[in-house]
Each structure stands twice: as structure tokens, then as C-alpha cells.
Amino acid sequence: MDDQDKNSQQGKRVGLHPALVLFGVIVGLWLFITLIIPKDKNTKQHQAGMPSQPVQPLPGNAFTNDVVPVFTTSATIPDLNVVNLVVPSATTDSQIGALLHHLKAARQNNTLIDLIPATTPGDDLGNFAIADIYVFSEEKHGIAQTTQVLSRGAHAPSTIYGESIPYEVAMEQVRGHYSINLHDRTNPDTGTLGFGEEETGVYSKRYQKIF
Structure with missing residues (x-):
């Protein structure tokens, strides 16, 4: 194998396959959505008009x-x-x-x-x-x-x-x-x-x- 073929083979091995890169991006987004952004069921929903602190009686x-x-x-x-x-x-x-x-x-x-x-x-x-x-x-x-x-x-x-x-x-x-x-x-x-x-x-x- 001459020097030109060796350089060609080495060039092919540099970097990841595009499909693997795309897969990694998808997995990363899924982890971000799942772990970082809270789901609605885990977020406490305030009821309508719910006071943020105890309400004191009016005089x-x-x-x-x-x-x-x-x-x-x-x-x-x-x-x-x-x-x-x-x-x-x-x-x-x-x-x-x-x-x-x-x-x-x-x-x-x-x-x-x-x-x-x-x-x-x-x-x-x-x-x-x-x-x-x-x-x-x-x-x-x-x-x-x-x-x-x-x-x-x-x-x-x-x-x-x-x-x-x-x-x-x-x-x-x-x-x-x-x-x-x-x-x-x-x-x-x-x-x-x-x-x-x-x-x-x-x-x-x-x-x-x-x-």
C-alpha cells in the first residue's frame, strides 16, 4: 500500500460516523428533557386564588x-x-x-x-x-x-x-x-x-x- 492509500484510509477513520453523531444528539436531548425540565406531574399546581401566605382577617x-x-x-x-x-x-x-x-x-x-x-x-x-x-x-x-x-x-x-x-x-x-x-x-x-x-x-x- 503506497503512502497515498495509507493517508486515504487514515482520513476515513478520523471522526465519528454521522449516524452515530445524530444518535448521540437525540440521546442528549432526551436526557435534557427528562432530567432537567420538570414534568407537569412533578410540578405543584396552585389552585385558583390560593394565598401565597396565611390570610389575616380584616378588622x-x-x-x-x-x-x-x-x-x-x-x-x-x-x-x-x-x-x-x-x-x-x-x-x-x-x-x-x-x-x-x-x-x-x-x-x-x-x-x-x-x-x-x-x-x-x-x-x-x-x-x-x-x-x-x-x-x-x-x-x-x-x-x-x-x-x-x-x-x-x-x-x-x-x-x-x-x-x-x-x-x-x-x-x-x-x-x-x-x-x-x-x-x-x-x-x-x-x-x-x-x-x-x-x-x-x-x-x-x-x-x-x-x-
Whole structure:
């Protein structure tokens, strides 16, 4: 073999075959996507309106100048101790806050029974030992089915219950929520704008703790 043939053979052996280079690039990209870029299932998704830090209650005097809106009882669910109220669509959040304080004061003065139906009639702790009072600003949303969806929780599979109202939709329709639990002596009353579940960390967009 002359010098020209030797140089030709050596030239052929310099570098990698193009197919091997292409294969290496593909493997490298696959590793980059798999290991470097986080997958959706591994990335924590924040729920709508989820506070980035604990929400402090608004001071009670923030609502002293607001008129308590008129309201009507649109639905009751005795098995769940639920009462749904509907206010005019033009009601502001400040007025919702004033309404929640009004209901709380009535509960403390034992006059809440004059405003809404009892949720625990005959109970040793009174007519409202346990209650969940939801405030809506549209009649079509203030129905029992809306709060039935909410009572099952954010992670209850809707396919089992055959719900026509998705949880996320029902949650966003709540203008205010007043929860009573007289078995909790340290904090029997909880009121919020919007709706939230502290257990699951799911909150509506307008969520704000009132008391």
C-alpha cells in the first residue's frame, strides 16, 4: 500500500460516523428533557386564588360604614346544616362583609332565628350549633346543588356523583361564607369573602378571611 492509500484510509477513520453523531444528539436531548425540565406531574399546581401566605382577617371596623344588603333564603339542606342566601347582584364585597358581621352578631344575640331557618333545631347548644351559610348574588347559583358540590370537597370525584356543576365553578359563585361550630369553644365563628378549604388549600379567587 503506497503512502497515498495509507493517508486515504487514515482520513476515513478520523471522526465519528454521522449516524452515530445524530444518535448521540437525540440521546442528549432526551436526557435534557427528562432530567432537567420538570414534568407537569412533578410540578405543584396552585389552585385558583390560593394565598401565597396565611390570610389575616380584616378588622371588623372595615365594614361599619357599609349597609347590610337585603337577602333572601334560596335553599336549605338540613342534612348538611346548610342555608343558602341570595343578595342583589350589585352587592359589593364590603357589603358582603357587613352582612357576615350582621349574621354573627345575630347569632351571638340569639336572634339569628329571626333572619334564617334553624340548622340544628332542638339541639342542646341552640338552633345554630352547626351551620354553613353561603351567600350568592345570583339566584341560579344559590340552589342546593351548588352547595352540595362544595360540601363534598375539592377532591371528590364528580364522575361518581354525576354532578352537573363542576366544583371549580361552584366555588367561584360563593360571595361569602359564614361557618358556625359551637362545639369549638375557641373559634365558633368563621366568616370569609369567597370560599376556601383550609384542609385542602383550595381557595376561590375572591377569598379573604373576615373573622
